[in-house]
Amino acid sequence: MSLRLGCIADDYTGASDLANTLTRNGLRTVQTIGVPAAGLPLADVDAVVVSLKSRSIAAADAVASSRAAARWLRGQGAAHVMFKICSTFDSTDAGNIGPVTLALQADGGVESLLVTPAFPETGRTVYQGHLFVNGVPLNESPLKDHPLNPMRDSNLVRVLQRQCGDAQIGLIDAEVVARGPAAILTRQRELAQQHRGIAIIDAIRESDLLAIGAAAIGQKLSVGASGLGLGLARALAVNSVAKPSDAGAPVGGLAACLVGSCSKATLEQIDAAAQFLPVLRLRTENIMDNSAEIEDALEWAAARLATAPVLIASSGSTEEVASLQERYGRERAGHAIEQAMAAIAAGLVARGVRRLVVGGGETSGAVINRLGISAFQLGPEIAPGVPVLRSLGGKDAGMLLALKSGNFGGQDFFMRALAMMH
Numbered sequence: 001m002s003l004r005l006g007c008i009a010d011d012y013t014g015a016s017d018l019a020n021t022l023t024r025n026g027l028r029t030v031q032t033i034g035v036p037a038a039g040l041p042l043a044d045v046d047a048v049v050v051s052l053k054s055r056s057i058a059a060a061d062a063v064a065s066s067r068a069a070a071r072w073l074r075g076q077g078a079a080h081v082m083f084k085i086c087s088t089f090d091s092t093d094a095g096n097i098g099p100v101t102l103a104l105q106a107d108g109g110v111e112s113l114l115v116t117p118a119f120p121e122t123g124r125t126v127y128q129g130h131l132f133v134n135g136v137p138l139n140e141s142p143l144k145d146h147p148l149n150p151m152r153d154s155n156l157v158r159v160l161q162r163q164c165g166d167a168q169i170g171l172i173d174a175e176v177v178a179r180g181p182a183a184i185l186t187r188q189r190e191l192a193q194q195h196r197g198i199a200i201i202d203a204i205r206e207s208d209l210l211a212i213g214a215a216a217i218g219q220k221l222s223v224g225a226s227g228l229g230l231g232l233a234r235a236l237a238v239n240s241v242a243k244p245s246d247a248g249a250p251v252g253g254l255a256a257c258l259v260g261s262c263s264k265a266t267l268e269q270i271d272a273a274a275q276f277l278p279v280l281r282l283r284t285e286n287i288m289d290n291s292a293e294i295e296d297a298l299e300w301a302a303a304r305l306a307t308a309p310v311l312i313a314s315s316g317s318t319e320e321v322a323s324l325q326e327r328y329g330r331e332r333a334g335h336a337i338e339q340a341m342a343a344i345a346a347g348l349v350a351r352g353v354r355r356l357v358v359g360g361g362e363t364s365g366a367v368i369n370r371l372g373i374s375a376f377q378l379g380p381e382i383a384p385g386v387p388v389l390r391s392l393g394g395k396d397a398g399m400l401l402a403l404k405s406g407n408f409g410g411q412d413f414f415m416r417a418l419a420m421m422h
């Protein structure tokens with residue numbers, strides 16, 4: 001069977017967020033880690049979300065892996081490919097949203113395409129090309145202090161323009177969107193004639209996303225967050241309802257949470273969890289100094305896991321993050337901590353953990369890569385954008401996981417996740 005929708009996500013939490021939205025809107029969806037090896041059963045699947053860890057790597061590498069994923073998806077019959085980016089447009093002036101979009105546009109021979117990170121269900125809206133996070137302009141939101149991609153400009157036309165060299169970026173505003181898909185397509189054609197083949201498009205509410213999805217689905221490529229996925233899924237799955245899956249069925253075994261996100265929301269969630277769970281806060285200086293922090297953490301966990309789930313976090317305040325980065329450099333600090341979290345994850349699984357909640361996109365990427373998981377089936381939703389996942393294939397098949405975007409979930413997220421993962 002041909003895929004109805006192919007998606008490429010630039011990180012793993014983002015991929016599970018999108019796969020969750022597609023599933024909830026009627027598409028039978030599988031999340032793969034990278035381009036899957038031959039043999040993944042796709043007979044009963046409408047959509048595949050290929051997860052890449054390409055958000056914060058060199059632009060040339062992000063382009064190469066995204067191109068390979070698009071080729072594979074088109075080879076499976078996907079007429080439309082969506083490039084899933086973060087709803088807070090996480091990127092730098094060096095990329096990677098612009099370079100990847102330009103490459104996919106060129107490969108697909110795409111004259112015109114729509115870009116929107118809007119996801120109103122989680123408070124992300126775009127108006128006059130400016131991105132708001134829970135009503136606050138992006139550059140005033142907590143994203144201004146992200147450890148890897150601090151977002152200091154809410155004007156997405158400007159942000160994307162800086163990543164796209166000579167290609168001119170257009171804007172389709174809320175007034176056009178409110179007039180529906182035909183008006184959007186007309187405006188896209190006008191912009192394309194002015195050599196603006198890439199357009200940021202406003203979206204404030206779900207009805208906007210439906211109009212955008214209906215306009216975009218007839219084209220070969222679109223770029224956005226889960227809100228765009230909702231629009232595309234609804235345009236495709238008008239009459240179908242995906243059957244409930246048994247992906248969330250109990251697996252038993254021990255449970256743990258591993259957290260590397262330093263977002264404001266996650267810091268609050270860790271504090272809330274500490275009232276109910278043993279929480280270990282890693283000494284990040286020790287991780288950088290190659291000391292025995294990983295072994296110590298595993299020993300600490302082993303002494304507690306049999307009686308209760310544990311939570312291990314590297315997360316620090318904006319000041320703590322800044323001080324570590326000053327000493328070791330942003331990338332080196334981020335990478336070393338991610339690798340430490342991955343090693344702890346492997347150690348926890350070796351000690352019998354079968355239910356694992358991971359906080360943070362890059363952190364999730366490092367953990368899932370280390371565990372060697374190749375694909376996920378979608379289970380029930382824990383919070384908007386965060387589903388329960390069941391691992392498929394490989395030695396760690398049949399684990400339950402949740403990959404939480406740093407900014408998603410309510411204060412009780414970790415307790416809620418553990419209560420849904422048996």
Ligand SMILES: Nc1ncnc2c1ncn2[C@@H]1O[C@H](COP(=O)(O)OP(=O)(O)O)[C@@H](O)[C@H]1O
Pocket residue numbers: 147148260261262263284314315316320321324325333334335336337338359360361362363364404405406407
């Ligand atoms: N205490 C810390 N100091 C500096 N960097 C940290 C600290 N804890 C985690 N990090 C790094 O910050 C980054 C967080 O990114 P990520 O896991 O994607 O979270 P989010 O989902 O909030 O973006 C990772 O690279 C992680 O290794």
Ligand SMILES: O=C(O)[C@@H](O)C(=O)COP(=O)(O)O
Pocket residue numbers: 011013014015017018085086087088225226360361362385404405406407
């Ligand atoms: O679109 C979103 O906000 C999320 O799906 C996402 O991409 C999360 O990224 P992280 O915050 O880095 O986990």
